[in-house]
Amino acid sequence: MSIGIKIHGLATALWSFDRSLTGDGVRQTLKKLKEHVPDLRIKEIPTGAQVFDWKIPKEWSVKNAWIITPSGKKICDFKSNNLHLVGYSIPINRKISLLELQAHLHSLPDQPNAIPYITSYYKERWGFCLTQNERDSLVDGEYEVCIDSKLFDGSMTYGELIIPGASSREVFLSTYVCHPSMANNELSGPTVTTFIAKWLLSLNNRKYTYRIVFIPETIGSIAYISMNLHVLKNNVTAGFNVSCIGDERAYSYMPSRNGNTLSDKAAIHVLTHTDVNFISYEWKDRGSDERQYCAPLVDLPIAGILRSKWLAYEEYHTSLDDLETVVTPDGLEGGYGALKKALETIERHCYPVVTTLCEPQLGKRGLYPTLSDKNTKAEVRVMMDILTWSDGTKSLIEIADICGLPVWDLYSIVDNLVLHNLLILHNEQLLLNVN
Amino acid sequence: MSIGIKIHGLATALWSFDRSLTGDGVRQTLKKLKEHVPDLRIKEIPTGAQVFDWKIPKEWSVKNAWIITPSGKKICDFKSNNLHLVGYSIPINRKISLLELQAHLHSLPDQPNAIPYITSYYKERWGFCLTQNERDSLVDGEYEVCIDSKLFDGSMTYGELIIPGASSREVFLSTYVCHPSMANNELSGPTVTTFIAKWLLSLNNRKYTYRIVFIPETIGSIAYISMNLHVLKNNVTAGFNVSCIGDERAYSYMPSRNGNTLSDKAAIHVLTHTDVNFISYEWKDRGSDERQYCAPLVDLPIAGILRSKWLAYEEYHTSLDDLETVVTPDGLEGGYGALKKALETIERHCYPVVTTLCEPQLGKRGLYPTLSDKNTKAEVRVMMDILTWSDGTKSLIEIADICGLPVWDLYSIVDNLVLHNLLILHNEQLLLNVN
């Protein structure tokens, strides 16, 4: 079974859980992920805890929510689609006129078949979301409105997975578990990330330690940064915010605020060699948790590798963002592959340095043709180019860029040169005095 | 009455004074300006004083100058137009042939109706300037030539106005009072600068101290720098040489030699948002006192905001550069407005820094919509963009450039964020360690 089909299967299993900033839907989701990565730790932060400028909100739980029309038909049933209820709606149980009800309804005139995704986390409200078509069919009369929800001092739940490596230097991955039944934004993020974690766990050795978090958006990343600021600032070398990574349309790059971190370089390099038409966004296009990870003075080296970005596809934040037409096994597999290649690029990131002054004599090692003629083979040429740029000031990614090749085409040649003691791979850049 | 009409009125009042490097025409001009800015100090430097590589020249005074043609007609009468006399002409009173006279006449074959503006400050000469048409009408015969002038050990006059501000750091403005009856070059400079001074005096508070000088070109700026080198080098943060700022045609930017000072940045930013077709000159196009202020080792941060630059308009340095067709109230008002905006940009120059780690919770301060949907309003977006770039490494001008907005569109938002204690404005750039 392809990896794409496996990831798609996990997304399908998670589809109907009632996720929000807080609540049992998040806990169910994390428990399901833990079946795949048993070391995942599920953590709680109590309501009211101060995290930088914010407070952890109340926990929200919903038993039932629906509307009965004057003709007795049940519509906007939360059990049939959790998008029908405005997130964090307060409880209500009343009979009201259509006029009064309309002020609490949300629909999209331009997408008459879509249920929009609406929340009101920080102001107490109630409301329902429905298709424009259904809304247009409502007639005057008395409507029974029921929201059996609860807002209470509970906690906010998130998952954290630490995969140790040779170094305490870390690669950081962050993804969301707060979105209800939508696919690209955002079942693609946690499902792809779970399979990336499984791949990392399968490796014989890892240079870096991997820190992976499954959190609610915004308040989750703010809380996580506030509780881990020093370790993140000290240890994180690179990382990605994983979101919108499951459809088949675009590949996209979301820069860090800095724009020039190792994560940015790896993302640009991988996407350049994955899809020449990938979309390169700017910081002004931000909208996901990079807003927190790259905030001024936080400034973690976190970039994004995406397929169709938030706001950049029409099904975004509606019931049309589904697992059939939008997110597919192929889409997920492509996103997974690009993210995996970027992490490999970071794992293999180094500054090669030659061990000989002047060119080494490759011929005596069987690495060079013994008969001179006008042609030198392409692979010998690449080997010579790697050697000539291995002065410790250029990273392997930069050398690959100079060669016009994906960095993964250089791995076996570099390994061979290291085997012949012709190359040493430094973790840090050397700064040489050149005439 | 519009500011343009007021400035034009002042220029009209100054029109006929016989300005040159030295002499009573300069004194009369400065006295008139002092009526507008009473704190203007009128200063004298004695003839012969050494200023760097130069000496202050003799003072020049003219009572009368004319030519009587063989037919008895008086031409080239200094009293009717002071451009008729070559600046710094020595006295003469003789009858001479047309042939001898011709060697002392100056006209412009390509502009037959224009009297050219000619001087000979540093070599003793005499001469007259007239239109080509008048010159062509001269017939053979005896000409009576009279120049009742005097060159004597006197002094060179200039004006200096210091407008104190909260800081001893200074903004410097320099303009000319040596040009006789011409409008764009150069009654526009001292008149616009006078009204800029009046505006500065009207402000309730000023961050910077303003140093404003009204001087003769070249020798004046050299003398002023030589007498004030240390205070200028230590205190001047930014400034402009004000010249050619009164016609309606171009807006122009003259860079400092450095090209990247705060003055340059403010000028480019203001002109970009004032006139997308503004002309951006290079240092090779210099020709005014920026030659001295930006000389090697002097290197003050002085740029220029101009309308039609010297040499770049056909009436330049002729009697055609007048207050009717070339310099207009609208032209002066536009130049005044651009210079004022640049000075405001400098006054508001700062490096904003956020006060919270991660994004602040704008909602609880009423600065953010409480209901999430697909759209965020433009003004909220600008506020978020200001916050995200406020890491202390970027100036407010740079942040405005990133937002694609004139910096003055950011002032009220920045003030509001400061009011909410979400932003601090630093005078100096912070240099942060970023991963």
Place this chain on the structure above:
Amino acid sequence: MSIGIKIHGLATALWSFDRSLTGDGVRQTLKKLKEHVPDLRIKEIPTGAQVFDWKIPKEWSVKNAWIITPSGKKICDFKSNNLHLVGYSIPINRKISLLELQAHLHSLPDQPNAIPYITSYYKERWGFCLTQNERDSLVDGEYEVCIDSKLFDGSMTYGELIIPGASSREVFLSTYVCHPSMANNELSGPTVTTFIAKWLLSLNNRKYTYRIVFIPETIGSIAYISMNLHVLKNNVTAGFNVSCIGDERAYSYMPSRNGNTLSDKAAIHVLTHTDVNFISYEWKDRGSDERQYCAPLVDLPIAGILRSKWLAYEEYHTSLDDLETVVTPDGLEGGYGALKKALETIERHCYPVVTTLCEPQLGKRGLYPTLSDKNTKAEVRVMMDILTWSDGTKSLIEIADICGLPVWDLYSIVDNLVLHNLLILHNEQLLLNVN
């Protein structure tokens, strides 16, 4: 006699010597050059000496080499053209079939009239090179093959010429003496370099010491660097690898690996003003001894000024690379001229600094017109531009670039300003604090 004809004459005299990595052909060549530059020292390095990752090879000498065809015709006679024998062929004297012989023959199907140039320095082999046409005419039968060669412990020969200058700082030139009878690659290099040395010796004074070596390619430069690493790293300011500099087609620039050394700047400046269509190669196009001089950690500031580069002309490394149709007196004279101009640019390299604050009064020195009008002469303008950029941060080459002129057009103006004590020429860049 033009310099081009003289250089071409020297190349003709050297044509038939049997050059290779080692041997008497090299010694004869160097002796001939020593007639022109008597201070040339001819040096030997013994076989087996370790030079970095390499060993000096055995010495190779050839008395005779030929093939007798079944019909008794002598072909591939080394005495008629030394390209017929694969370089470093081991001795053989046998009768063999055509089939066996074919495995030892080299020809070029695409260039049927060309004898290719083939060597096998580091693997013992024997072989002959011939035209494809001649090869196609061979018939079955018994061939008598004779190579009367010797490989023995001897030495590798090279030449070194030190031309002292005022400073111990050095300019380095390196060229080849290992190529047998071919013209552009490579009798052009040693012959042009010899005449450059003669010109340097003719100068009354030299700022720099010149170190000039005539060596075999690759092993020669590796050996020379290994024996002189510290003096080269400490003293060499600039230099060129001189190769392929005799045909009339292209002018070409081969960068150093760094790409931004004084040698690069001088080469680019000279070629820009010599041939606007000159070819600017990149480091990936390297192929000559810049590979060693610019190797990582060696990193000498060595660039290349060439005409048609190795591999970039069809006669390259064949018998068609001759002194009639490829290399000409005009081609050699052009290459010589460009290299000479680049060395002059390096000799005159400096950072000019003005001696006055503000503009100097040029008029009192007779350097400026005394009557002001709208026009300033071009030469005065250039003088003013030189002065305004002489702040010690810009080299004379950069000032010439800003003026849009070849640097040699500035020499007399600069000399005149130095004569008037208005300019001082610094060897090192000044780093000034600018507001």
